[in-house]
Amino acid sequence: MICTQSGKIILAETKGGHLKNDDSRRKIALGSAWAKAAGSQYRYFMVFKDSDAPLEGAMTMSRFLSILQEL
Numbered sequence: 001m002i003c004t005q006s007g008k009i010i011l012a013e014t015k016g017g018h019l020k021n022d023d024s025r026r027k028i029a030l031g032s033a034w035a036k037a038a039g040s041q042y043r044y045f046m047v048f049k050d051s052d053a054p055l056e057g058a059m060t061m062s063r064f065l066s067i068l069q070e071l
Contacts (some may be wrong), residue, residue, distance in 0.1 A: 002068075004068070004071045006071060007041060007043050008042070008043060008071050009038075009041055009042045009043070009066070010038055010042075010043050010044075010045065010071070011031065011034070011035070011042070011043070011044045011045070012044075012045045012046075012047055012064065013027065013031065013044075013046045013047065014048075014061075015045050015047065015048050015052075015054065015058070016048070017047060017048065017049065017051075017052035017053075020036060020048070020052070020054075020055055023054060024046065024055055024058070025056075025057075027046060028046050028055060028056075028057040028058055029057075031044030031045075031046065032044055032057065043071070044068070045058075045059060045067070046058035046059070047059060047060070047061055047064045048060055048061070049061055050062050
């Protein structure tokens with residue numbers, strides 16, 4: 001977990017391409033539900049290496065770092 005200077009709590013789960021499976025899809029759904037239930041200060045991200053195409057609902061490390069800078 002990461003706490004940003006603006007007070008947002010970030011839960012980031014990093015994955016390699018070999019972990020692109022149904023379990024990861026369920027974790028994306030669960031993480032999104034957690035963030036929604038927890039409130040506007042909480043965010044969940046599943047992050048894959050830039051060289052791996054992410055699953056739907058996940059993102060690459062470059063995109064994640066860009067979003068972190070905005071938070």
